[in-house]
């Protein structure tokens with residue numbers, strides 16, 4: 001493959017946040033279970049006038065200039081928080097971003113994995129058509145049932161990546177290692193608004209997928225595990241990445257160095273799981289908080305329950321820092337408001353789409369795009 005990869009990257013996360021110490025106090029449990037046991041501090045909570053479309057449009061708007069728009073030939077939106085069984089969220093986002101009509105737009109799904117498939121498809125497309133760019137957006141709301149073990153691992157965010165033949169952030173290297181196995185660790189049948197989860201099984205299968213995807217990668221590439229400077233893992237909660245990295249270090253007989261995963265986990269600890277956006281929020285975290293990463297080799301381990309895993313390699317481009325959106329990201333985090341437990345539960349109960357063909361959402365988001373409501377079963381979006 002010729003030089004292709006990520007030219008621009010930015011994330012968006014809602015302005016409202018829940019503190020896990022409040023959840024611990026509500027449940028009468030030691031807050032260290034969350035802070036240390038799963039390694040999470042807070043999770044982002046979208047108001048009713050935000051959804052995967054508005055989060056995706058907000059993330060993408062931050063990286064797109066008019067010149068990019070004329071070159072984009074595909075918008076791929078990865079999500080497992082779908083808003084429609086037929087029409088893709090990518091088409092709504094294409095409209096909100098005022099992208100040209102000679103562009104394809106579609107959605108991909110496989111739990112937390114699908115953005116990785118989208119990124120690979122985008123790189124392959126650009127390798128064939130180097131004068132084109134592909135917009136990949138991962139956007140998800142991790143919405144678990146209240147008062148369950150998974151509740152503390154909620155969160156929401158979108159990450160937008162512009163893939164091109166001028167990858168000023170990171171270039172795709174080598175061949176990915178992949179793994180698929182039919183497992184019921186986490187799934188959400190159509191009639192469910194929250195997933196069904198076998199939490200303990202999911203953490204075991206996650207590790208198995210890491211090992212298998214790594215081994216498939218190692219069989220096809222000359223890189224040894226110890227050759228990587230940094231690692232980004234899918235982050236359902238940050239402790240999962242610690243466990244995965246320990247596991248792969250043991251498997252490869254490599255000394256554990258926590259510094260190789262630390263910076264990739266900073267945003268996720270305070271935003272929470274954002275499913276298929278989670279790995280790429282980790283990449284944003286590494287880029288924003290890492291010391292000089294010029295020419296460093298980064299391993300990424302993508303995992304989506306069900307399950308599919310992929311281990312792949314990005315090389316950070318010299319001078320990448322000049323192309324980051326670090327200030328924007330820091331401002332988003334700094335301007336968040338903490339929700340009371342009562343407000344959190346009110347936000348958690350989103351309008352029941354199966355019961356109402358018409359409703360209006362109050363204005364709560366400060367994002368540039370909002371989900372205004374539904375009229376005659378049609379979702380209405382607005383710019384503000």
Ligand code: HMG
Pocket residue numbers: 030032033034036037038080110111112113149150151152153186197198199200202203206234235236237240273275303304305306
């Ligand atoms: P749980 O069962 O309530 O927690 O929920 P636990 O009892 O297993 O405790 C968690 C950890 O906290 C344990 O550490 C405890 O020892 C520790 P570990 O033994 O695992 O190292 N702990 C404490 N530490 C310090 N002080 C204390 C204390 N008390 C306990 N006082 C579970 C945990 C992950 C099962 C739950 O959050 C859950 O079901 N989450 C959702 C599923 C999930 O995130 N799975 C991860 C892998 S699957 C995946 O990543 C895919 C996914 O993103 C979905 C997709 O692909 O679409 C989820």
